Amino acid sequence: xxxxxxxxLTKNFVVYERNGLIRRTREVRTAVADVSFSVAxxxxxxxxxxxxxxxxxxxxxxxGILVPDAGTCSxxxxxxxxxxxxxxxxxxxxxxxxxxxxxxxxxxxxxxxLRHLYRVDHQKHQANLDxxxxxxxxxDVLKTPVRxxxxxxxxxxxxTAALLHGPTVLFLDEPTIGLDVVSKAxxxxxxxxxxxxxxxxxxxTTHDLDDIERLxxxxxxxxxxxxxxxxxxxxLRDEYEPYRTLVVDLVTSGSPLxxxxxxxxxxxxPRQWLRFHRDRYSASExxxxxxxxxxxxxxxxxxxxxxxxxAKIYTRQT
Amino acid sequence: xxxxxxxxxxGFRSYATYRAATIAGLFTNIVFGFLRGAILxxxxxxxxxxxxxxxxxxxxxxxxxxxLIAVIAIWNWNELALRIxxxxxxxxxxxxxxxxxxxxxxxxxxxAYALCIRGIGPVAVGFVLFxxxxxxxxxxxxxxxxxxxxxxxxxxxxxxxxNLAPIWLRDWRGALIVSNVLATLMSGFLxxxxxxxxxxxxxxxxxxxxxxxxxxxxVFLGKASGPSGxxxxxxxxxxxxxxxxxxxFALIAGTRKLVVHGG
Ligand SMILES: Nc1ncnc2c1ncn2[C@@H]1O[C@H](COP(=O)(O)OP(=O)(O)O)[C@@H](O)[C@H]1O
Ligand SMILES: [Mg+2]
Numbered sequence: 001x002x003x004x005x006x007x008x009l010t011k012n013f014v015v016y017e018r019n020g021l022i023r024r025t026r027e028v029r030t031a032v033a034d035v036s037f038s039v040a041x042x043x044x045x046x047x048x049x050x051x052x053x054x055x056x057x058x059x060x061x062x063x064g065i066l067v068p069d070a071g072t073c074s075x076x077x078x079x080x081x082x083x084x085x086x087x088x089x090x091x092x093x094x095x096x097x098x099x100x101x102x103x104x105x106x107x108x109x110x111x112x113x114l115r116h117l118y119r120v121d122h123q124k125h126q127a128n129l130d131x132x133x134x135x136x137x138x139x140d141v142l143k144t145p146v147r148x149x150x151x152x153x154x155x156x157x158x159x160t161a162a163l164l165h166g167p168t169v170l171f172l173d174e175p176t177i178g179l180d181v182v183s184k185a186x187x188x189x190x191x192x193x194x195x196x197x198x199x200x201x202x203x204x205t206t207h208d209l210d211d212i213e214r215l216x217x218x219x220x221x222x223x224x225x226x227x228x229x230x231x232x233x234x235x236l237r238d239e240y241e242p243y244r245t246l247v248v249d250l251v252t253s254g255s256p257l258x259x260x261x262x263x264x265x266x267x268x269x270p271r272q273w274l275r276f277h278r279d280r281y282s283a284s285e286x287x288x289x290x291x292x293x294x295x296x297x298x299x300x301x302x303x304x305x306x307x308x309x310x311a312k313i314y315t316r317q318t
Numbered sequence: 319x320x321x322x323x324x325x326x327x328x329g330f331r332s333y334a335t336y337r338a339a340t341i342a343g344l345f346t347n348i349v350f351g352f353l354r355g356a357i358l359x360x361x362x363x364x365x366x367x368x369x370x371x372x373x374x375x376x377x378x379x380x381x382x383x384x385x386l387i388a389v390i391a392i393w394n395w396n397e398l399a400l401r402i403x404x405x406x407x408x409x410x411x412x413x414x415x416x417x418x419x420x421x422x423x424x425x426x427x428x429x430a431y432a433l434c435i436r437g438i439g440p441v442a443v444g445f446v447l448f449x450x451x452x453x454x455x456x457x458x459x460x461x462x463x464x465x466x467x468x469x470x471x472x473x474x475x476x477x478x479x480x481n482l483a484p485i486w487l488r489d490w491r492g493a494l495i496v497s498n499v500l501a502t503l504m505s506g507f508l509x510x511x512x513x514x515x516x517x518x519x520x521x522x523x524x525x526x527x528x529x530x531x532x533x534x535x536x537v538f539l540g541k542a543s544g545p546s547g548x549x550x551x552x553x554x555x556x557x558x559x560x561x562x563x564x565x566x567f568a569l570i571a572g573t574r575k576l577v578v579h580g581g
Contacts, residue, residue, distance in 0.1 A: 060408060063411075063412050064411070064412075065408050065411045065412065065576070066576070067574060084411065085414050085415070085416070086414070088412055088413055088414035089414045091412070093409070093412040095408060095409060098405070098406050098408060098409050099406070099409065100409050100412075102328060102332060103332075104331070104332040104333075104335045104336075105328065105331055105332055105335075109328065109331065112324075113324060113325070113328050116320065116321050116324040116325075117321065117413055117414065117415055118413075118414060119321075119414075145335065
């Protein structure tokens, strides 16, 4: 069953630019153009794109905050903007640049208030809270006013706030933005566990491709409001960056290896880099070939990083 | 209802974290109480009772209005407008609660906190130091309490609508300034409505601003008592309701038109 479904979703913004004292020009800016995709229950999908691509606008439409100009969508069986209040009980939303928490109150009081807002019964709330507090290590900051939390602490609080009512879908709009490496890792681990243990459907918006690499099997790439790729992460690599690199440490330094169908792109003492097409060789075949002509001490395979793959897609677009 | 109680409490607790601002505000309200008192007394000494205000009435009026300033908060409240402008309203809209209900409850929490310190403070100072008119019976005291609660409701109704302005106007701060000026002139805060010429009195009493300030004062001083007291409180309730309905429509229109700014 599809938890999220969109067909031809379009949203325009009208912006007025002032030129001169009175004259202004009216300009229609298309933020989202004809976006169609669906997300099945239990999927964790990455929604990727550069700044201004239309990611947040899509999330706002799917959470019922914005009304689309054209197209249809449904989330958890509801048309979001028509049934915003009912939908709210079934979804969790985190906007990385905003807060779900009450700035002036201690974290725990925000959580209590959310329990009443979402009418969650006490036991379920407590169970969810205990789990989040433990997994996200929030115990020590529960009594701290939100405005005194570090960004990393706050973001862990935001995730908890979005999950206390046990939503079936979680929309995360740039949840790792501005976080340090440790906090990012904590958030990612938590999301991976959440998706695995609770089967929560997650739409994760980000421009940080490490998030995707770590969390999502499938990704949607959006640029200038249009979805330009919808598929698996590995397929994306295969399609757009079919070359991989074998790095071998040989026992002796020597001249570059000459192996048919592989290109020796770099030599550094006994270490050599061989770039090869994945259709031509499997990694083990190539290793065997190298083994025939030289003695190998150690090796690694370098996959192209997704960042360069996506960069390629964007440039191919324009 | 339980939810509303929790929201009120949360509003109270949020505002209660601003202690320094509370103390500074209290101090200012008291200082200005002395100033306004001196001016009104000077006027009455020159002209005799004006509009039926004796010196004890005038002093009660001054210190009560000084106490009401923070409670009704008819000036400058822009919490909601700022959330709309910054786009933070997005998070409010992802919650399963009607925003008008949410903000009303929060505002009652704010008013309750304001009452505890900035409301009672100036009134206590004025009533201890000066000879002022006080209600003769419990009934009148209770009517006053009801009238103040309705004043908060009306004030919220006005502010809610003005705070939705950024949905349509980039220059909503201008709208807020206009609303401040109107509130000052028309509420009976600048001087008692009874001191204005007859035609202005009729207009001002009929408009909602009088319900935020002059109405509770009239009830307290017994200038509106018996049938006229009931009429005063009835009109407050009617305005509170009417503004609530207007706010409702504005919100519905606004949510449809809303453009949430920023990432
Ligand atoms: N409230 C708005 N008014 C005018 N233009 C907007 C508004 N919100 C977004 N846009 C425009 O729509 C496009 C998509 O924005 P957004 O969805 O926020 O992108 P992303 O989240 O991918 O960075 C951008 O060009 C942005 O300038
Ligand atoms: Mg964004």
